Amino acid sequence: MWLTSARAWLFLAILVIGIELWAESTFHVSFIANRTNLSSIAVFAVAPLLLAIGQTFVIISGGIDLSIAFTMGFATVILSQVVNAASPVLGDTLGLLVAVIVSLAACTIPGLINGLLIARLRVPPMIGTLGMYGVVRGIAYLLAGGTTVPVYNPILISIGNGSILGVPTVVIITVFAMLVLHYLLSQTKFGQYTYAIGGSQQASLRSGINVRRVTVWIYILSAVCAGIAGILYTGRFTAGAAQAGEPLVLDSVAAVVIGGASLFGGSGTIIGTLIGALIVAVIQYGSVFIDIEPFWQFVAVGVVIIISVIVDQGQKRLGGGRVDE
Amino acid sequence: MSETAIRSAAETNAASTYLLEARGVSKRFGGVLALDKVDFRLAAGEVVALAGDNGAGKSTLIKIISGVFQASTGVLFFQGAPAHFDNPQTARDSGIETIYQDLALADNLDVGANVFLGREPVRRILGLPFVDRQRMRHEAAETLKTLDIELDRLDRPVRALSGGQRQCVAIGRALHWHARVLIMDEPTAALGVPEQRKVLALTRSLAQRGVGIIFISHNLQDIFSVSDRIVVLRRGALAGACNTAESKPDDIVKLMVGA
Numbered sequence: 061m062w063l064t065s066a067r068a069w070l071f072l073a074i075l076v077i078g079i080e081l082w083a084e085s086t087f088h089v090s091f092i093a094n095r096t097n098l099s100s101i102a103v104f105a106v107a108p109l110l111l112a113i114g115q116t117f118v119i120i121s122g123g124i125d126l127s128i129a130f131t132m133g134f135a136t137v138i139l140s141q142v143v144n145a146a147s148p149v150l151g152d153t154l155g156l157l158v159a160v161i162v163s164l165a166a167c168t169i170p171g172l173i174n175g176l177l178i179a180r181l182r183v184p185p186m187i188g189t190l191g192m193y194g195v196v197r198g199i200a201y202l203l204a205g206g207t208t209v210p211v212y213n214p215i216l217i218s219i220g221n222g223s224i225l226g227v228p229t230v231v232i233i234t235v236f237a238m239l240v241l242h243y244l245l246s247q248t249k250f251g252q253y254t255y256a257i258g259g260s261q262q263a264s265l266r267s268g269i270n271v272r273r274v275t276v277w278i279y280i281l282s283a284v285c286a287g288i289a290g291i292l293y294t295g296r297f298t299a300g301a302a303q304a305g306e307p308l309v310l311d312s313v314a315a316v317v318i319g320g321a322s323l324f325g326g327s328g329t330i331i332g333t334l335i336g337a338l339i340v341a342v343i344q345y346g347s348v349f350i351d352i353e354p355f356w357q358f359v360a361v362g363v364v365i366i367i368s369v370i371v372d373q374g375q376k377r378l379g380g381g382r383v384d385e
Numbered sequence: 386m387s388e389t390a391i392r393s394a395a396e397t398n399a400a401s402t403y404l405l406e407a408r409g410v411s412k413r414f415g416g417v418l419a420l421d422k423v424d425f426r427l428a429a430g431e432v433v434a435l436a437g438d439n440g441a442g443k444s445t446l447i448k449i450i451s452g453v454f455q456a457s458t459g460v461l462f463f464q465g466a467p468a469h470f471d472n473p474q475t476a477r478d479s480g481i482e483t484i485y486q487d488l489a490l491a492d493n494l495d496v497g498a499n500v501f502l503g504r505e506p507v508r509r510i511l512g513l514p515f516v517d518r519q520r521m522r523h524e525a526a527e528t529l530k531t532l533d534i535e536l537d538r539l540d541r542p543v544r545a546l547s548g549g550q551r552q553c554v555a556i557g558r559a560l561h562w563h564a565r566v567l568i569m570d571e572p573t574a575a576l577g578v579p580e581q582r583k584v585l586a587l588t589r590s591l592a593q594r595g596v597g598i599i600f601i602s603h604n605l606q607d608i609f610s611v612s613d614r615i616v617v618l619r620r621g622a623l624a625g626a627c628n629t630a631e632s633k634p635d636d637i638v639k640l641m642v643g644a
Contacts, residue, residue, distance in 0.1 A: 247513075247516055248516060252494075252505055255491070256494060258493065259493035262485075263502065265473075266473060266483065266485065266489065267503035268474040268504075326491075
């Protein structure tokens with residue numbers, strides 16, 4: 061386990077050094093010794109990381125959640141609509157609180173349906189969540205009236221753009237969420253069962269683990285993480301947008317697999333996912349900083365996913381363990 | 386043992402004096418009668434081999450005993466009283482453990498986590514529950530030691546263990562949870578010869594501790610070296626039963642194929 065994590069750290073270091081050298085030699089500025097850059101990368105990493113920590117549970121359990129791309133947008137739209145409707149009546153604080161609760165509660169619905177489809181009706185996760193991707197996408201656009209929904213809540217906007225002791229508030233919230241999920245995954249029975257289900261569903265069933273219930277909760281957790289990402293997005297961009305998370309589903313899967321999780325389930329950690337999300341953020345922000353055509357980012361992240369999976373497969377073979385054909 | 390005597394016992398529904406007893410158990414799947422009024426008895430400390438060809442009903446019978454299936458008709462007695470196992474968990478809670486040839490362990494978890502899978506001990510720190518990994522490893526090591534199983538590293542995924550070691554971990558798990566009845570489904574099927582011997586020796590030593598063991602195997606040599614009695618099923622029905630010491634492999638084969 062530490063080996064895959066070390067690999068990810070190493071990759072991050074090489075990436076940062078490479079961009080640093082490029083920036084120094086071409087533009088004579090430092091990439092990493094720059095507060096703005098560090099803060100920007102951290103803020104940049106917030107949404108992909110939030111999606112990715114939920115995705116970590118899903119992938120460890122042997123599944124994948126594609127629907128979070130639009131669950132996030134769905135949350136931004138619901139939050140915006142509710143906050144705009146509730147704030148004038150309840151005041152900014154209470155209005156925001158109600159809107160946050162309503163949007164997170166709404167996110168549990170696609171999560172619950174994903175979980176039931178996969179755990180009860182045995183729909184393959186790829187297909188079940190792809191279907192939900194379409195459903196949530198359509199509903200999010202319908203609720204938004206096909207456009208973006210501006211928000212007028214000063215507290216939400218200050219959460220999205222403010223900072224505490226020089227650290228952006230969205231980063232603090234994300235780190236807190238990450239720590240909670242790290243605890244859940246590494247220290248609780250729920251986390252233990254997530255690994256067990258990914259390792260062997262049969263063994264889990266025969267050990268009396270309620271595989272269906274745990275699976276449903278995993279997908280709800282993933283959807284709620286996407287909801288939190290949506291809330292922070294709404295604060296940062298002061299608007300709800302159905303397409304907010306669309307490009308991020310690839311980033312989230314990339315972060316998880318770069319972080320050492322196997323797409324075949326059974327392994328992965330939140331810390332690994334953090335490194336993976338940082339790698340993705342550095343690739344994206346760094347490529348802008350050193351003035352590479354932005355579309356190369358997609359190419360780079362896609363290639364990194366594929367390489368990570370190949371390395372994972374190779375390591376399984378070399379590791380002396382049994383490879384399931 | 387006389388079949389008619391058992392049949393009449395089933396009719397009177399008298400209390401069972403055995404550790405485990407199935408009386409007139411049938412199981413129907415749609416139009417297929419997978420198990421037809423089978424009687425089965427197991428005493429504490431006894432190893433009963435369950436033999437039969439593919440489709441003879443061996444796995445249906447053990448799945449009824451372990452709570453995976455429920456009998457269509459017939460009664461199951463456990464420790465003298467009628468027992469109803471709605472699911473594997475209730476059977477396990479009563480002390481009926483099953484060891485499957487390959488599917489018993491989660492490969493990606495370590496020995497301790499596998500021994501405790503589904504029943505992890507939890508300690509609280511500031512009110513928050515934490516799975517107690519150290520205790521799991523420690524207790525797993527203790528249990529394995531009592532079985533003379535030596536594993537150098539308990540903190541590695543069981544994927545890294547050999548087939549025999551994995552089987553030993555599964556047996557250790559059953560022992561740790563005070564199994565009264567242990568069902569072993571082809572426990573030696575995927576093992577090399579030295580490891581087969583180790584598992585057979587473990588089986589005997591568990592029986593000496595008073596565990597009742599149902600031993601399913603295709604391998605007659607294993608059956609003869611480990612069991613006290615042999616029960617043969619054929620096409621879902623009881624084909625015969627005999628004491629191992631008084632029978633020869635040929636007799637069992639005849640019962641299996643119905644010659």
